[in-house]
Amino acid sequence: MNNTYCIFSALYSPHMGGVEKYTGNLARELAALGNDVIIVTNNTEDAPERECEGPIRIFRLPCKKAMGGRFPITRSTAQAASIWEELREAGIDRVIVNTRFYPLSLIGIRFAQELGCTPILIDHGSAHLTLGSPLADIAIQAVEHAMTFLAKRRPFRCFCVSAKSLAWVRHFGIEGEGVLNNSIDARAFRESASSRDFRTQLGLGQDDFLVAFTGRLAPEKGVAQLAQAASLLDGTKVHMLIAGDGVLREQLESGKASNLHLLGALRPEDVAALLLQCDAFCMPTRSEGFSTSLLEAASCGLALITTDVGGVDELVPSPEYGRVIPSADPREIAQAIRGLEEDRNLCRTLGENARQRTEELFTWKKTAQKVEAAFDGR
Numbered sequence: 362m363n364n365t366y367c368i369f370s371a372l373y374s375p376h377m378g379g380v381e382k383y384t385g386n387l388a389r390e391l392a393a394l395g396n397d398v399i400i401v402t403n404n405t406e407d408a409p410e411r412e413c414e415g416p417i418r419i420f421r422l423p424c425k426k427a428m429g430g431r432f433p434i435t436r437s438t439a440q441a442a443s444i445w446e447e448l449r450e451a452g453i454d455r456v457i458v459n460t461r462f463y464p465l466s467l468i469g470i471r472f473a474q475e476l477g478c479t480p481i482l483i484d485h486g487s488a489h490l491t492l493g494s495p496l497a498d499i500a501i502q503a504v505e506h507a508m509t510f511l512a513k514r515r516p517f518r519c520f521c522v523s524a525k526s527l528a529w530v531r532h533f534g535i536e537g538e539g540v541l542n543n544s545i546d547a548r549a550f551r552e553s554a555s556s557r558d559f560r561t562q563l564g565l566g567q568d569d570f571l572v573a574f575t576g577r578l579a580p581e582k583g584v585a586q587l588a589q590a591a592s593l594l595d596g597t598k599v600h601m602l603i604a605g606d607g608v609l610r611e612q613l614e615s616g617k618a619s620n621l622h623l624l625g626a627l628r629p630e631d632v633a634a635l636l637l638q639c640d641a642f643c644m645p646t647r648s649e650g651f652s653t654s655l656l657e658a659a660s661c662g663l664a665l666i667t668t669d670v671g672g673v674d675e676l677v678p679s680p681e682y683g684r685v686i687p688s689a690d691p692r693e694i695a696q697a698i699r700g701l702e703e704d705r706n707l708c709r710t711l712g713e714n715a716r717q718r719t720e721e722l723f724t725w726k727k728t729a730q731k732v733e734a735a736f737d738g739r
Contacts, residue, residue: 372402409421641665641708
């Protein structure tokens with residue numbers, strides 16, 4: 362029997378990020394399985410209030426763009442009231458809330474209760490968020506605990522995107538029921554690649570060893586440490602290619618090493634092209650649920666270098682699948698990169714192993730089927 366799913370995601374396209382991609386891909390796969398799917402999000406990018414992406418209906422609520430749009434606060438307006446009236450008449454029988462601590466998450470849980478159904482909340486964290494400032498981080502942690510406390514006042518069932526995320530929610534007194542892992546359509550991602558030639562564009566040779574990073578230039582992603590590692594490797598064949606934008610952009614631009622290349626925010630098809638042209642991928646992050654960027658890199662056959670957070674131990678369960686470094690110390694990053702640069706056959710083997718594992722285990726069809734089973738009590 363077909364069901365009508367409503368997915369609440371505080372951030373969604375055209376805003377780009379891992380949770381946004383998770384929401385979109387899960388919605389498309391649920392629709393492919395014959396369900397009706399609605400996405401409710403905040404209008405952080407002044408996009409159309411109502412839109413269709415194929416069979417998926419999208420409703421964007423007016424919001425206040427706090428923290429530069431990273432923490433949208435949903436507003437009650439006449440426009441919002443019209444959307445809520447339409448949603449109440451949409452025949453929704455299953456509600457998913459993506460992430461735990463946004464105002465829209467609380468609204469989604471309350472809306473599900475109004476409809477008489479218990480929502481599934483999918484948590485994407487494995488550590489507190491950080492802005493790199495002790496005082497700011499204390500405030501962020503207080504907000505996260507407060508929002509979680511408010512969420513727990515209403516019934517929901519919690520699932521997580523990784524085993525580490527499942528352990529993390531216990532910090533808030535929540536017992537998760539299982540894992541609804543992040544996934545990727547590996548072949549489609551590779552085939553989406555543009556024709557952009559980054560080696561030629563940057564004047565790099567075929568024997569240069571290219572290490573990619575894609576994602577937000579935020580303190581928790583470890584990009585500052587990655588830039589320091591680039592300095593330690595300056596003068597070798599190693600070149601760091603960093604794609605993304607964020608609060609650390611100016612800091613990275615200041616006095617950067619000659620082998621550090623900042624590419625700015627790229628279109629998804631250019632990200633795929635970049636990854637297909639690189640040798641390794643490095644993300645020394647401290648806060649992930651299950652990184653989409655790591656899945657994208659693995660799907661392109663890159664050797665992975667990362668810290669042990671989020672779903673890393675599920676994607677890289679042993680040294681045959683990549684290098685898990687003990688910390689984001691620039692010297693450890695540089696040592697791991699140098700080791701792969703000096704043994705390129707091993708680097709290619711690690712990348713191929715990661716690609717095969719990703720294609721076998723982390724598909725959106727399997728995740729969507731797990732979602733259906735969770736609602737069906739299977």
